[in-house]
Amino acid sequence: MMTQSMLRKIALASFIGMTAFGLAACEEEGPAEQAGENIDETMEEAGESMDDAVDQAGESVEEMGDSVEEAADEADSGY
Template identity: 55%
Template structure:
């Protein structure tokens, strides 16, 4: 009987752990918004760098 309870406890922990890990992979709206902000910031930085290079070329 004790062995059965131990196996049941282990199976319950494994099932709960796998359910928790599968829930971690879902992307929520806040994470998507953060990714959009990151992309926009990166694009803005690239455009500013290109603009700076063009200005440097005109000065030279």
């Protein structure tokens, strides 16, 4: 099963690929092409930021789970 992170990466890569292919067909770069490149860069940076945020959230949840497990072990050993 694919995770949301993987699906976002695939969608972002597809979008960038299609945009790059469309821009490669143009010989002269006008304002629309420059705007498209800026959008591509922004989308890529946003995707990277989202991936970082998801990774950090996952680490936080994992640490919280470890803390809960340790507390449960301590409570269990006290009886």
